[in-house]
Amino acid sequence: xxxxxxxxxxxxxxxxxxxxxxxxxxxxxxxxxxxxxxxxxxxxxxxxxxxxxxxxxxxxxxxxxxxxxxxxxxxxxxxxxxxxxxxxxxxxxxxxxxxxxxxxxxxxxxxxxxxxxxxxxxxxxxxxxxxxxxxxxxxxxxxxxxxxxxxxxxxxxxxxxxxxxxxxxxxxxxxxxxxxxxxxxxxxxxxxxxxxxxxxxxxxxxxxxxxxxxxxxxxxxxxxxxxxxxxxxxxxxxxxxx
Amino acid sequence: xxxxxxxxxxxxxxxxxxxxxxxxxxxxxxxxxxxxxxxxxxxxxxxxxxxxxxxxxxxxxxxxxxxxxxxxxxxxxxxxxxxxxxxxxxxxxxxxxxxxxxxxxxxxxxxxxxxxxxxxxxxxxxxxxxxxxxxxxxxxxxxxxxxxxxxxxxxxxxxxxxxxxxxxxxxxxxxxxxxxxxxxxxxxxxxxxxxxxxxxxxxxxxxxxxxxxxxxxxxxxxxxxxxxxxxxxxxxxxxxxxxxxxx
Numbered sequence: 001x002x003x004x005x006x007x008x009x010x011x012x013x014x015x016x017x018x019x020x021x022x023x024x025x026x027x028x029x030x031x032x033x034x035x036x037x038x039x040x041x042x043x044x045x046x047x048x049x050x051x052x053x054x055x056x057x058x059x060x061x062x063x064x065x066x067x068x069x070x071x072x073x074x075x076x077x078x079x080x081x082x083x084x085x086x087x088x089x090x091x092x093x094x095x096x097x098x099x100x101x102x103x104x105x106x107x108x109x110x111x112x113x114x115x116x117x118x119x120x121x122x123x124x125x126x127x128x129x130x131x132x133x134x135x136x137x138x139x140x141x142x143x144x145x146x147x148x149x150x151x152x153x154x155x156x157x158x159x160x161x162x163x164x165x166x167x168x169x170x171x172x173x174x175x176x177x178x179x180x181x182x183x184x185x186x187x188x189x190x191x192x193x194x195x196x197x198x199x200x201x202x203x204x205x206x207x208x209x210x211x212x213x214x215x216x217x218x219x220x221x222x223x224x225x226x227x228x229x230x231x232x233x234x235x236x237x238x239x240x241x242x
Numbered sequence: 243x244x245x246x247x248x249x250x251x252x253x254x255x256x257x258x259x260x261x262x263x264x265x266x267x268x269x270x271x272x273x274x275x276x277x278x279x280x281x282x283x284x285x286x287x288x289x290x291x292x293x294x295x296x297x298x299x300x301x302x303x304x305x306x307x308x309x310x311x312x313x314x315x316x317x318x319x320x321x322x323x324x325x326x327x328x329x330x331x332x333x334x335x336x337x338x339x340x341x342x343x344x345x346x347x348x349x350x351x352x353x354x355x356x357x358x359x360x361x362x363x364x365x366x367x368x369x370x371x372x373x374x375x376x377x378x379x380x381x382x383x384x385x386x387x388x389x390x391x392x393x394x395x396x397x398x399x400x401x402x403x404x405x406x407x408x409x410x411x412x413x414x415x416x417x418x419x420x421x422x423x424x425x426x427x428x429x430x431x432x433x434x435x436x437x438x439x440x441x442x443x444x445x446x447x448x449x450x451x452x453x454x455x456x457x458x459x460x461x462x463x464x465x466x467x468x469x470x471x472x473x474x475x476x477x478x479x480x481x482x483x484x485x486x487x488x489x
Contacts, residue, residue, distance in 0.1 A: 056341045060487045081343040092338035096257045108246040109342035153338065 007033045008070075009083070009160045009191040010055065015064035017050055024050045026215040028064075030193075032161065037187035039206035040195040043241050046212040048195045049089060052165050055193070056086040069160050082111060085159035089166055091150030095139030099130055099149055102138060103156060110157035120156055127182065128152040144175045151179070155186060162186055163193045168201060180205050199233050209233065213241045243344050247352025248359065255322070255360060264318055268311075268364055275310045276371055279303040300382035304372045308389040309455050311368055312448075315361065315397050316425050322360065323404025324418035326353045327478075331412040340486070350478045354405055361397045365390060385457040392454020395467040396447060400425055402474035409481045 010032040017025040025047040032038055042048050053059040055066060057077050066073040071080040094102055103124065107117050125131050128148045133141065138149060147167065154162055164183070168176045183205050186192055196202060202209055203223065211219035218240045226233065255261045283302045290296040330336040339349050372386055403424060408417040425447075432446035443449045447470075450463040 058337055058340050058486065078343040078345060081341065084341065086337070086341040088334065088337045088341075090334040092333075092335040094254065094335055095333070096254065101253065105246070105250050106338065106342075108249075109243075109339065109344060111243075111343060 007035075009034050010066075010068050010193075012055060012066045013064055015051065015054055015066070016062045017047075017054060017059065018062045024215055025054070025061075028212070028215075028217050030055070030210070030217075032191040032193065034160070034191055035188060036208060037183065037192045037194060037206045039202035039209040040193060040212065041197075041199070041202060041209060041237060042195075042212035046241075047215040048212055049165060051212070052086075052163050052193070052195060053088075056084055056163055057081055058086075058088075082157075083160040085154035085157065085162045087150045087154040087164045087167055089169075091146055092153070093138050093146055093149060096137065098135055098137050099125075099141075100134045102149065103152055106153040107156050110159075112157050120158075124152045124156045127155070127185075129178065143170045144172065147171060147175075147179075151182070159190060161191050161193070165195050166197070167194065168196065168198065176201075199237060203233055211237060211240055243348045244352045244355065247339075247344070247349060248356045251326070251353055251356025252359060255356070260321070261360065264321065265364065265367075268314055268318065269367055271314060272307055272311055272368060273371065276303065276307050279306050298382055299375055299379050300372075300385045303375065304381075304386060305389060305455055305457075307368065307372070308393055309451075311365075312393055312396055312451055312455075315364070315393070316400060316429060317422065319397065319400035319404050319425070320418040320421035322357060323401055323408055323421060324414040325408070326357065326405050327408040327482075328411050328414040328417040332414070346479050346482050346486075350405065350475060350482065354401060354475060357401045357405070358398060361394070361401070365393055365397070368393070382457075388454045388457045388459045391459065392451050392463075395454075395464065395471075396451045399447060399467050399470045399474075402471040402478075406474040406478045406481070409478045 008031065010030065012028065012030040015025055015028040015030075016023065028047075028051055030038070030051075040048050040051070050059065054061045055073075057073055057080070060074070066080075068080040069083045071083070073080040094105075097105070100121070103121055104117070107120055112120050125134060128151055130145070130148055130152060133145060133149075138146060141149070147170065151164070151167060154164065167183070168179050171179060180201065183192055183194060187205075187207070194202075194206065206223060208222045209219070209226070210217050219236060226236070280303055283299060327336070330339070340346075369386070369390055373381070375381055400421075404417070404421040407420045407424065408414070411417050411420070428446065429448045430446070432440070432443045432449050435442035444466070450460075450466055453460045453463050
């Protein structure tokens with residue numbers, strides 16, 4: 001039983017978010033264990049991005065609670081955020097910096113101590129395939145490489161919870177495959193939440209899938225259960241969100 | 243954590259040519275003013291000898307240089323403060339800072355101090371310029387000190403206001419124009435007032451700076467500057483927090 005609770009890295013209860021009278025997210029519960037990759041699906045405007053912004057402390061929920069590795073995100077935001085890595089929809093890149101300068105900044109912001117900072121930097125560049133690009137200015141890189149720098153920024157401090165908002169948008173098929181295998185790899189030691197519109201991506205990467213529609217979670221099952229029932233994800237998605 | 247933000251702001255500032263061009267321009271203009279005043283002093287020097295208790299070189303040369311420096315910094319601050327938050331918002335990079343284990347206060351204070359380090363460089367150069375006068379005579383260090391302190395405090399006020407206005411918009415240019423407008427307004431607001439006993443004198447930044455410029459370190463002016471600075475820093479923090487809560 002103790003093992004069960006220790007393995008929970010992120011738990012969000014009854015999350016609601018209102019913009020004036022409009023409810024963007026309504027009563028969302030997310031429970032994530034170590035070594036799990038959760039796919040968050042839904043049509044545009046379903047509330048995926050709002051949910052992710054709440055989970056990363058960029059937006060305060062109207063009601064509900066969020067715990068990351070047992071630390072309340074709303075009470076102790078700084079302690080909780082140490083365990084978080086976030087890649088927003090638009091990667092937060094400083095286009096005037098070089099890749100090394102930028103990753104060094106990300107490492108310092110995430111409190112990696114001085115002795116290990118260089119190892120962390122080399123390690124993350126190797127994982128994201130950025131060995132050669134270290135001295136390049138970010139603004140001159142292609143979209144695919146910028147996306148990789150965005151991911152590198154999110155995982156440089158080896159966080160327990162990694163949240164990726166549409167990480168494979170704008171990538172070519174080869175890059176997509178590389179990023180997917182990277183996500184798979186990350187999912188072994190950490191927990192990953194991944195939002196996407198590509199159903200095949202979910203099928204190849206995720207252990208569990210949640211579908212959001214009009215601000216609520218309408219579907220929550222593991223991929224194994226889904227396969228066991230013999231229904232395709234696409235059929236479920238179309239049925240629930242139309 | 244604040245140190246990380248300060249370092250980041252400074253490196254971003256000095257990557258762009260803007261900071262270097264501004265440093266060069268400020269120095270060029272002030273040196274010009276300095277030389278003009280020096281020339282004027284040398285011309286009237288013989289007449290000054292005949293007056294009892296004549297004004298010294300510090301009063302004749304350095305005070306006008308600092309007065310000019312204050313006006314130049316008033317115009318330069320909006321150019322530097324505009325990008326602090328407005329550009330981060332436009333490029334969606336604020337998310338990086340907010341998702342990291344850094345408090346809003348650290349972000350705001352770090353950005354403010356980063357800008358102040360730049361201005362400290364500017365002010366140090368002006369002080370160095372003034373000290374070069376020691377080659378030809380004695381300096382009134384008290385007057386130099388009060389001018390330096392006054393200039394430092396007044397630029398801190400400019401920066402705090404600039405940072406706040408930058409937090410209101412996603413358009414750096416709007417932030418710059420807004421800051422310049424408000425600063426000019428606060429600078430000259432006392433012009434409309436009659437000479438004495440008018441509350442407008444108390445809120446005019448220029449009026450307070452003039453005291454320091456004449457060598458008077460007035461605690462009420464220091465208090466005004468610090469209050470002004472703290473108010474706008476707190477407003478900026480509240481603004482960013484509010485965005486998280488309501489945005």
